[in-house]
Amino acid sequence: MILAVLPVIGATYDFSPVNDIVSQGIGRGAYPGAQLLIGTDDGIIFEKSYGNYTYDEFSPTVTDESIYDLASVTKVVATTAAVMKLYEAGLIDLNSKVSKYLPEFTSYGKEDITVLNLLLHNSGLDAFVPFFTMYTKRSEVLSHIYSMNLSYPAGSKTVYSDLNAILLGEIVESVSKQSLDEYCSVNIFIPLGMRSTCFNPQGKLLELAVPTEKDEYWRMKQLKGEVHDEAAYLMGGVSGNAGLFSNSKDIYRLLKTLLKKGVYYDFDSSKEMRMFEASTVELFTKRFEGLPYDNTRALGWETKPNMESKYRIACGEMISENCFGHTGYTGTSIWCDADRNLIVIFLTNRVFPTRNNNLIRDIRPDLHNAVINAFDKNKE
DSSP states (O other), X not given: OOEEEEXXXXXXXXXXXXXXXXXXXXXXXXXXXXXXXXXXXXXXXEEEEEEBSSSSTTOOBOOTTOBEEOGGGHXXXXXXXXXXXXXXXXXXXXXXXXHHHOTTTTTTTGGGOBHHHHHHTOSSOOSOOOGGXXXXXXXXXXXXXXXXXXXXXXXXXXXXXXXXXXXXXXXXXXXXXXXXXXXXXXXXXXXXXXXXXXXXXXXXXXXXXXXXXXXXXXXXXXXXXXXXXXXXXXXXXXXXSSOEEEOHHHHHHHHHHHHTTTEEEXXXXXXXXXXXXXXXXXXXXXXOOOOSSOOOBOSSSBOOOOTTXXXXXXXXXXXXXXXXXXXXXXXXXXXXXXXXXXXXXXXXXXXXXXXXXXXXXXXXXXXXXXXXXHHHHHHO
């Protein structure tokens, strides 16, 4: 039996079924290793590292210091968090046109797209553009986005798109006069004590980076400490859509802050400090209402998707409607159940050695359901 004790309230949970699901995923070849962290705003309930960096015989063992390529989890841990800070500072108006911050973004019907449209993924932009087949430079990627036609009327439906997040990253840089990585580091990561969270890891952090794919069709090498996402790579590894590396402990610090309505503990001053206003956390993490279609997104964040989706939902069927989180293509996911005051962080490199491995699709919902089942049993 895998027991976990939460020191603050003395609760004991049996996470044996959860542990088995993660371990069986390694046995099935869904991923070579993983980090799992379960917690509340009071503390960590369960934390464990599993497996190895790769399937190679002498591959390093995953530890709690290992860092993973977060892929699209970057969109919330970095980009959305930065937008929240700049919104509070009065430097970003969610209802303002994108062109106010990026003057190049005005042609072909895009002049009326707002920052809110980007956050809600209803901007009218395409879901995906294979930039790596056409370009080699960051400037070329941005020029392409600035000159695109809309593929549907802005505000009429949700089409999840990396392009929205790329533009949000550019807005952060435009208004802050800092690069996205520098802004996030100075204003979010360092204050929260997220010392292992960065773009383009170097030195010790590069050593700790878990490899992603063996790229055999473009970069022709094993990717380690180099962003897996092709668009983010063309953007220099620092992009609003992807590029962030981190581990479960660091991410927990941010999610705990959000569950505590923006408050965090500053170890340097031994005081509680405020990262975000409670109203900002509420605005960004609650499902956005009042749209002319059935919306399940918050601002930047996902909420519990429609059960009628093509695949089982990553957060599982048991999570409350009052939840927010995000997933990443490399095999990463973070979810907060606000009703239960529960955090689940599950990081893997499921794209090793190839992105064609999709076994994690069933593992993630089973894992989240098992976590909630164990958590709820303790309350009975």
